[in-house]
Amino acid sequence: MPSTSTTTGRDLDLISDAIDEVNVIKNRIWDAETTFDEFKDKAQFRDYDAACDRVKAFYKEQHDAHRAPAYSSAEKQTVEFNIKARVDFKTKKRARMSVWEAMEKLNTLIDESDPDTSLSQIEHLLQTAEAIRRDGKPEWMQVAGLVHDLGKLLLFFGSQGQWDVVGDTFVVGCKFSDKIIYPDTFVTNPDSRDSVYSTEYGIYTPNCGLDNVMLSWGHDEYLYHVFKDQSTLPEEALAMIRYHSFYPWHREGAYTHLTNEKDIKILAAVRAFNPYDLYSKSDAPCNVAELRPYYQGLIAKFFPPLLDW
Ligand SMILES: O[C@H]1[C@H](O)[C@@H](O)[C@H](O)[C@@H](O)[C@H]1O
Ligand SMILES: [Fe+2]
Numbered sequence: 001m002p003s004t005s006t007t008t009g010r011d012l013d014l015i016s017d018a019i020d021e022v023n024v025i026k027n028r029i030w031d032a033e034t035t036f037d038e039f040k041d042k043a044q045f046r047d048y049d050a051a052c053d054r055v056k057a058f059y060k061e062q063h064d065a066h067r068a069p070a071y072s073s074a075e076k077q078t079v080e081f082n083i084k085a086r087v088d089f090k091t092k093k094r095a096r097m098s099v100w101e102a103m104e105k106l107n108t109l110i111d112e113s114d115p116d117t118s119l120s121q122i123e124h125l126l127q128t129a130e131a132i133r134r135d136g137k138p139e140w141m142q143v144a145g146l147v148h149d150l151g152k153l154l155l156f157f158g159s160q161g162q163w164d165v166v167g168d169t170f171v172v173g174c175k176f177s178d179k180i181i182y183p184d185t186f187v188t189n190p191d192s193r194d195s196v197y198s199t200e201y202g203i204y205t206p207n208c209g210l211d212n213v214m215l216s217w218g219h220d221e222y223l224y225h226v227f228k229d230q231s232t233l234p235e236e237a238l239a240m241i242r243y244h245s246f247y248p249w250h251r252e253g254a255y256t257h258l259t260n261e262k263d264i265k266i267l268a269a270v271r272a273f274n275p276y277d278l279y280s281k282s283d284a285p286c287n288v289a290e291l292r293p294y295y296q297g298l299i300a301k302f303f304p305p306l307l308d309w
């Protein structure tokens with residue numbers, strides 16, 4: 001007679017332990033693949049075709065200003081919204097705190113536009129700074145890496161959502177470049193039907209310089225304005241901060257009809273910064289407590305103890 005097997009309580013415990021072990025291993029593999037995959041190929045970064053729905057939905061919302069029925073062109077990335085955001089920035093008081101406090105405040109934010117990291121922002125800032133330091137780059141550049149995304153604090157200062165804080169930037173006030181990711185999502189943005197804003201030069205003159213164009217409002221533009229009067233960072237560092245999300249320009253070569261000689265010079269700095277920002281996302285997470293004394297020392301060299309944000 002074939003022996004029949006009955007499952008005992010002890011068997012169930014063993015099975016459950018085995019399942020737990022498998023899950024632990026699966027999680028380790030997941031972590032290794034998603035957060036510090038040292039072997040991630042450069043071509044695998046910024047793969048927006050393969051990006052998850054969260055990223056696609058983010059850009060659709062940011063670019064597509066039409067929101068029926070209460071339609072207003074001050075919504076989403078338009079000229080009207082941009083002017084309003086800049087006026088708000090200049091006229092409103094937000095917070096007073098140190099650079100390190102700002103980094104800690106950001107710790108809860110997970111960037112919806114980013115297909116390459118799901119780590120918190122303090123981790124991303126430290127990874128960027130550490131990669132720059134490892135390459136023996138100057139202190140001011142390490143600091144630029146450490147602070148470059150602090151503009152995402154806008155999220156705590158009455159932003160409309162993530163669409164006016166994160167994501168790549170582009171010029172508003174002239175034709176939306178087809179070098180912007182998901183260019184088709186601009187079809188319902190009212191500026192793409194505006195008789196002036198939809199033309200090659202729009203409100204700008206040939207080679208007027210990036211200082212004179214309005215970049216879409218977000219963490220880069222905001223932080224540049226915060227730091228330009230409250231730090232001793234050199235011009236290159238300020239350019240790295242201001243243009244690091246301007247991929248249509250620094251990676252795709254768009255907007256050369258608007259740039260001038262000064263921009264050609266700063267482009268080199270922005271390009272030198274980009275690999276540290278992007279590819280350090282697959283490095284192992286940093287030990288925040290261990291690195292803190294070193295970076296607080298650097299912060300003290302370039303910033304006052306408290307800043308107006
Ligand atoms: O999703 C990312 C993220 O928001 C970055 O902070 C920004 O600099 C990049 O340009 C963007 O693509
Ligand atoms: Fe950024």
Ligand SMILES: [Fe+2]
Nearest residue numbers: 124148149277
């Ligand atoms: Fe970044």
